[in-house]
Amino acid sequence: MQVTFKIWRQEGPNDKGAIRAYEVDGLTEDMSFLEALDHLNELLVLKNEKVIAFEYDCREGICGQCGVFINGRAHGPLDNMTTCQLHMRSFKDGDTIVIEPWRAASFPVIKDLIVDRSAFDRIIEQGAFISAKTGTAPEANAIPIPKEVSDRAMDAAACIGCGACVATCKNSSAALFTSAKINHLNGLPQGRAEEHKRVAEMTFQMEIEGFGSCTFTGACEVECPEGISVINIAEMNARVTKAKFFG
Amino acid sequence: MAMNQLFFRKTIIAGTGLFLCIFLVVHLSANCILLLPEETARGLYNSYSTTLRESPLIKIVAYLLYLSIVLHVVYALLITIRNRKAKPQKYVVNHSKENSSWTSQNMGLIGTMILLFIVVHLANFWARIKLGMGDVVGLDAAGNVDVYEVTSSLFHNIYYVIFYTALAIPLALHLHHGFKSAFKTLGFYHKKGLRMVAKIALVYAIIMGVGFGIIPFIVYLK
Numbered sequence: 219m220q221v222t223f224k225i226w227r228q229e230g231p232n233d234k235g236a237i238r239a240y241e242v243d244g245l246t247e248d249m250s251f252l253e254a255l256d257h258l259n260e261l262l263v264l265k266n267e268k269v270i271a272f273e274y275d276c277r278e279g280i281c282g283q284c285g286v287f288i289n290g291r292a293h294g295p296l297d298n299m300t301t302c303q304l305h306m307r308s309f310k311d312g313d314t315i316v317i318e319p320w321r322a323a324s325f326p327v328i329k330d331l332i333v334d335r336s337a338f339d340r341i342i343e344q345g346a347f348i349s350a351k352t353g354t355a356p357e358a359n360a361i362p363i364p365k366e367v368s369d370r371a372m373d374a375a376a377c378i379g380c381g382a383c384v385a386t387c388k389n390s391s392a393a394l395f396t397s398a399k400i401n402h403l404n405g406l407p408q409g410r411a412e413e414h415k416r417v418a419e420m421t422f423q424m425e426i427e428g429f430g431s432c433t434f435t436g437a438c439e440v441e442c443p444e445g446i447s448v449i450n451i452a453e454m455n456a457r458v459t460k461a462k463f464f465g
Numbered sequence: 466m467a468m469n470q471l472f473f474r475k476t477i478i479a480g481t482g483l484f485l486c487i488f489l490v491v492h493l494s495a496n497c498i499l500l501l502p503e504e505t506a507r508g509l510y511n512s513y514s515t516t517l518r519e520s521p522l523i524k525i526v527a528y529l530l531y532l533s534i535v536l537h538v539v540y541a542l543l544i545t546i547r548n549r550k551a552k553p554q555k556y557v558v559n560h561s562k563e564n565s566s567w568t569s570q571n572m573g574l575i576g577t578m579i580l581l582f583i584v585v586h587l588a589n590f591w592a593r594i595k596l597g598m599g600d601v602v603g604l605d606a607a608g609n610v611d612v613y614e615v616t617s618s619l620f621h622n623i624y625y626v627i628f629y630t631a632l633a634i635p636l637a638l639h640l641h642h643g644f645k646s647a648f649k650t651l652g653f654y655h656k657k658g659l660r661m662v663a664k665i666a667l668v669y670a671i672i673m674g675v676g677f678g679i680i681p682f683i684v685y686l687k
Contacts, residue, residue, distance in 0.1 A: 226557075237557055290560030297564070316558045323551050388561065388570055389548035421469055430551035431471045431544050433572060434646040440564035449654050456652030458472050 219245040221309060223258060224316045225270055228327050235327065237316070247307035251294065252277060252284060254306050255317075271330040279303040279443060282378030285385070286331045287318040292382035292441040300380060300443040320381050322390035324428045335381050337427040338395060342379075344423040345416035346399040348408055361407055374402040376444040383438035383446075389430025394438040396424045397454035398446050404457060414465030417457045474540045479647035481533040481540075486644055486669070488530055493676045499616065499684050510616070511609035518595075518610075538580060545573050568638045569646075575635045582632040589619055620684035629681040637674025641666050 220243040228235030242258050249257070252274055259269040275283035284301040288294035294304040309315060317331060325333040377398035384390050400417055403409030409416070432451050439448045498510045517523045561570050568575065592598040593615060605611045619625050645666035648659065 224557075287556055287559075290556065290558040291563060295563075318556055318558070321552060321554050321556055323553050386561075386564060388552065390551035391548075418469075421472065425469060425471050428551055429471075430548035431475050432650075433475075433544075433548075433569065434642075434649050435561075435565040435569035437561060437565040448649070449656060449659060452649035452652060452654035452659070455472065455475075455650060456654055458469060459476075459652050 219247055219306060219311050221245060221254075221306075221312065222314045223255075224314060225331070226318045226327075227270070227330055228319075230329060231326055237318075245306055247305065247309075249306045250277070250302060251288070251304040251306065251308075252302050271328075271332050273332050274302055277302040280378060282380035282443075285320060285380045285382055287320065287385060289316055292320070292386040293380075293443060297440050298443055298445045300378075303443075320385035322381075322384050322429070324390060324392070325381060325384060333381070335379070337429070338379050338381065338392070340427060341392065341396055341420055341423045342399065344419040345412065346403065346420060348403065349412065363406060367405055371402050371405040374398040374405070374446065374450055377402075377442075377446055378444060380443060382441045382443065384429065386437045386441040387430065387432075388435060388437070389433060391432045391438075392424050392427070392429040393432035393451045393454065394442065394446055394448065396420055397450040400454050400457060401450050413457070414461040417454070417461040418465055421454070421458055471544075474544050475650045477536055477540045478544070479650035481537040482643050483647050483651075484529070484533050485537065486640065486647075488533075489640075489673055489677075493673060496676065496680050499613075499680055503687065507605060507611075507613040508607060510613040511605045511611055512607065514594075514612040515609040534583065538576075541573065541576060566642065568642045572639065572642060575639045578632065578635040579639055582628075582636070585628065589625070590615060617684060617687075620681045623685065626681045626685045630678045633674050633676075633678030636677060637670045640673055641670035644669055 220241070223240045223242055224237050225240060226235060227238045240258055240262075242254065242261065245254050245257060252272070255270060255272060262269050272286060273283050275281040277284070279300040279302055282300070285293060286301055288301065288304070293299055293301045295308055296304060319325075319327050319331045320333045320335075322333075324337040325335055328334050375398070377395060379395060381395070383394035384392050387394075400420055404413040404416060432448075434448060434451070436448055439446065495510075495513060498506055498513065500506070501509065590612075593600070594602055594610060594612060602615055603611045605613070620629070645659075645663045648662045653659065653662070
């Protein structure tokens with residue numbers, strides 16, 4: 219299998235950067251997308267060229283480290299999937315594949331395809347945790363939680379923080395990420411004690427990080443590897459209002 | 466905690482948007498008078514518009530309406546500027562159509578077309594009738610200001626008919642996305658309810674688009 223990669227190359231945060239084309243042969247359709255990039259990097263090493271910088275960790279679709287814009291879609295052409303779970307069988311022999319880093323003012327490019335997502339960490343620092351000391355794990359049935367409530371919290375908690383929502387959003391809004399983190403904790407009795415403070419501070423941090431506002435295009439939900447629903451954003455909006463009055 | 470601009474601005478846009486949605490229902494209902502036979506339509510349309518102009522309640526609603534349009538536009542402009550800043554560099558290749566509707570990606574552009582329409586529309590009617598600009602508007606047999614004549618003569622100009630009909634398309638698109646999104650922005654997060662809202666939004670947008678689009682044409686053919 220042979221493809222042409224058109225990849226964003228950028229030396230550092232202050233470099234201008236540009237798309238560069240690489241023709242790569244010897245790929246198989248069983249290769250994962252990241253393996254194809256590994257293969258390209260090996261060829262570059264042999265040619266004594268600088269390798270393409272891209273992020274990954276688990277390559278199992280659970281860590282949220284990988285993530286690039288592939289042919290005009292966050293995490294590639296398939297819905298609800300991480301970049302590492304994408305395989306070359308999703309492309310045809312002779313295809314041109316354009317790879318770009320996440321684009322957002324709040325996610326500055328560090329190098330090539332790697333962006334700085336620490337804005338997410340700073341949102342998390344504003345209260346996406348429970349501040350009480352919990353000691354060892356308590357008995358599982360000590361706090362009864364209805365199944366629907368725990369399911370909804372789990373669905374929100376599934377967010378792996380990859381940043382595809384911000385990347386695909388035309389406004390670079392972090393609303394899906396922030397709402398998932400808020401609803402995960404605020405839906406549960408353990409998180410309720412600090413619910414209003416959490417909503418107010420996390421959404422405020424989201425704002426000062428320079429993310430845009432949510433205009434409900436729904437693109438994030440389609441690109442989210444965990445399929446987190448935009449209804450979470452509507453729920454966060456309700457929680458913001460509630461926090462204004464009762465916080 | 467400081468005021469949360471992202472939410473405040475969106476709330477204003479959603480709230481004023483929904484208020485304007487209600488206004489459009491009233492407006493289209495009144496437009497339906499134009500579908501009646503000539504003489505009945507003239508009498509009814511003119512007496513209806515006179516009643517509106519003389520009602521103090523409608524005066525308050527009218528000011529609310531102007532305010533809503535201004536706020537809707539100003540805040541939309543403010544969030545658009547911020548949103549553009551949040552994504553300074555665009556993608557070389559972006560297939561946004563595969564994950565979202567064209568309408569939802571272009572509400573600003575569609576809204577600008579509607580704003581252009583509103584300006585022309587106000588110049589056609591509001592400026593002539595309320596401000597007395599242009600040709601003097603006569604009275605009908607019952608002594609009411611002959612708004613029907615203004616409407617009818619305007620819609621016997623094919624260019625205006627095409628303009629009014631064509632601009633009903635962006636209106637329908639804008640309403641479809643705006644109506645259902647406003648509920649989410651205002652914090653309505655009931656899953657089944659939102660599915661219902663999406664259906665209502667579609668039906669509402671079709672009725673408004675077809676209604677406002679077809680009436681000038683029917684008047685033209687009368």
